[in-house]
Amino acid sequence: MVDKDQVRNNIIRAAGTIFSKFGFRKTTMEEIARAAGKGKSSIYYYFSSKEEIFEAVVVKEARTLKKELSKVIAGSPDPLEKLRNYILVRMKTFHQLSNFYRAIFDEGLSHFDFIERIRERYDKQEILTIRSIFLEGIKTGQFKPEDPDLVAIAIVRALKGLEIPLFWTHVNEDVDIATEEILNILFYGIVKQ
Amino acid sequence: MVDKDQVRNNIIRAAGTIFSKFGFRKTTMEEIARAAGKGKSSIYYYFSSKEEIFEAVVVKEARTLKKELSKVIAGSPDPLEKLRNYILVRMKTFHQLSNFYRAIFDEGLSHFDFIERIRERYDKQEILTIRSIFLEGIKTGQFKPEDPDLVAIAIVRALKGLEIPLFWTHVNEDVDIATEEILNILFYGIVKQ
DNA sequence: CGGAATTCGACCATTATATTCGTAAAGTCT
DNA sequence: AGACTTTACGAATATAATGGTCGAATTCCG
Numbered sequence: 001m002v003d004k005d006q007v008r009n010n011i012i013r014a015a016g017t018i019f020s021k022f023g024f025r026k027t028t029m030e031e032i033a034r035a036a037g038k039g040k041s042s043i044y045y046y047f048s049s050k051e052e053i054f055e056a057v058v059v060k061e062a063r064t065l066k067k068e069l070s071k072v073i074a075g076s077p078d079p080l081e082k083l084r085n086y087i088l089v090r091m092k093t094f095h096q097l098s099n100f101y102r103a104i105f106d107e108g109l110s111h112f113d114f115i116e117r118i119r120e121r122y123d124k125q126e127i128l129t130i131r132s133i134f135l136e137g138i139k140t141g142q143f144k145p146e147d148p149d150l151v152a153i154a155i156v157r158a159l160k161g162l163e164i165p166l167f168w169t170h171v172n173e174d175v176d177i178a179t180e181e182i183l184n185i186l187f188y189g190i191v192k193q
Numbered sequence: 194m195v196d197k198d199q200v201r202n203n204i205i206r207a208a209g210t211i212f213s214k215f216g217f218r219k220t221t222m223e224e225i226a227r228a229a230g231k232g233k234s235s236i237y238y239y240f241s242s243k244e245e246i247f248e249a250v251v252v253k254e255a256r257t258l259k260k261e262l263s264k265v266i267a268g269s270p271d272p273l274e275k276l277r278n279y280i281l282v283r284m285k286t287f288h289q290l291s292n293f294y295r296a297i298f299d300e301g302l303s304h305f306d307f308i309e310r311i312r313e314r315y316d317k318q319e320i321l322t323i324r325s326i327f328l329e330g331i332k333t334g335q336f337k338p339e340d341p342d343l344v345a346i347a348i349v350r351a352l353k354g355l356e357i358p359l360f361w362t363h364v365n366e367d368v369d370i371a372t373e374e375i376l377n378i379l380f381y382g383i384v385k386q
Numbered sequence: 387c388g389g390a391a392t393t394c395g396a397c398c399a400t401t402a403t404a405t406t407c408g409t410a411a412a413g414t415c416t
Numbered sequence: 417a418g419a420c421t422t423t424a425c426g427a428a429t430a431t432a433a434t435g436g437t438c439g440a441a442t443t444c445c446g
Contacts, residue, residue, distance in 0.1 A: 004422090025433095026219045029404060039425040041406085050404065197391090222435060232394040234437085243435065 008046050008056075011036045016057045020100040024054055061100070062118055065093050066125075073129070079137035084183055086133065087159065090126075126159075127152045155186070201239050201249075204229045209250045213293040217247055254293070255311055258286050259318075266322070272330035273380070279326065280352065283319075319352075320345045348379070 014035035018027045029050055033040040047053045072085045131152035137143030207228035211220045222243055226233040240246045265278045324345035330336035 007423095022215060022219060026215060028402085030402095040404090041426075042424050044405070045423065045425095048405095200392095221433085223433095233435090234395075235393050237436070238392065241436095 004046070007036075007038075011038075011043060011046055011053065012056050012060055015053050016061065019054065019057055020097050023100065024050075058118060061097065062122065065090075068093070069129070073133070078142075079133050079140060080142050080187070082133050083130070083137070084187075086129070087155075087183060090159065123156065127156050130155050158186070197239070200229075200231075204231075204236060204239055204246065205249050205253055208246050209254065212247065212250055213290050216293065217243075251311060254290065255315065258283075261286070262322070266326070271335075272326050272333060273335050275326045276323070276330070277380075279322070280348075283352065316349065320349050323348050351379070 011032065015027070015032045018031050018035060021027075027050075029040050029043060032050075032053065033043050036043070043053075047056070069086060069089060072089050073082050076082050076085060127149075131148045134143055134148045134151050138145050138148070204225065208220070208225045211224055211228060214220075220243075222233050222236060225243075225246065226236050229236065236246075240249070262279060262282060265282050266275050269275050269278060320342075324341045327336055327341045327344050331338050331341070
């Protein structure tokens with residue numbers, strides 16, 4: 001009982017790396033089991049279905065990302081730095097997990113209601129976070145005193161816009177550059193001069 | 194007739210990127226077709242099977258690698274540079290195509306006889322190339338006058354050794370470092386001082 | 387027009403795969 | 417040790433995915 005969670009976590013970790021490489025559909029229980037060092041049937045002792053494993057992985061991944069972003073934000077007192085680092089880390093993570101997240105958007109995979117929920121909650125949180133950074137920046141006089149709600153939403157939309165080519169084309173290398181580019185444009189348009 | 198080759202190449206290119214991401218097994222005809230902008234059945238007008246497409250991709254990829262390596266070797270007159278660059282480029286390419294090549298080694302996929310043939314020919318060629326560079330280096334006095342055949346084979350084996358963890362673990366980032374490391378060790382043991 | 391080249395939807399046969407189940411092995415407690 | 421619980425897995429199954437075929441439609445081109 002005590003290390004059932006241990007094994008569960010192990011499975012989640014193993015499954016995570018495979019999902020992130022091949023997405024939901026192309027990942028088989030066989031592979032997950034092998035990567036976790038167990039027989040295929042044994043997995044069902046810990047999870048009732050492939051979807052449940054996927055859900056666990058998504059939840060864990062979301063939590064990790066959230067933690068990482070918090071750390072980044074706390075890392076610098078300068079709102080400008082904060083915003084820059086936040087966006088950079090967020091894009092990098094999404095980039096790494098492109099296959100993984102593609103599974104979420106791909107085809108009929110969107111009928112995973114728990115994903116919709118996570119996604120929605122995440123979007124709202126992200127808007128709030130950016131809004132808050134932006135507000136700080138207004139206070140310090142570094143950002144123009146625009147409506148923070150509108151600006152936050154605009155930025156989130158821009159980031160979402162970056163996801164699309166990120167997940168569908170295979171020209172992944174360009175994304176980092178594109179992100180930097182967008183960041184610069186964003187700042188030149190946002191920073192009070 | 195004239196742009197049948199055009200379409201064929203297009204299919205090969207499309208299939209190549211998918212194979213390189215997911216390997217032979219996980220890549221479906223449906224995906225290849227979609228990526229090539231054709232219906233699934235239409236693909237069979239140009240290729241008689243999935244294996245045939247795979248073969249075409251492998252051949253093309255091998256040709257590209259060969260060309261790139263030739264260029265690198267011709268690029269520098271210094272045997273030491275040559276060897277270093279050769280190994281670097283070779284490892285980088287194999288690294289990028291890890292999924293792709295994994296398909297070759299995975300499970301029962303090795304009964305693709307044409308792959309065996311390519312592989313064998315490639316290994317022999319590689320030994321000759323390295324041997325030749327090493328001989329140059331002996332002439333210039335930069336390498337110890339060891340038996341070039343044995344040294345070449347040893348190096349090729351070392352490179353092959355690097356492939357294994359390269360293709361099977363997921364800690365891919367470490368490989369570049371590992372390669373550099375090996376290169377340094379190799380040179381410190383090889384370069385006359 | 388008329389025939390050849392090209393495309394594709396519908397279909398089939400086979401395979402792959404998620405999940406179940408019965409049972410074996412490994413602990414655990416008394 | 418023996419009974420009882422937890423954990424593991426091989427074999428079996430039902431279903432979905434997929435490679436490949438075929439004939440009909442569409443486009444090309446003289």
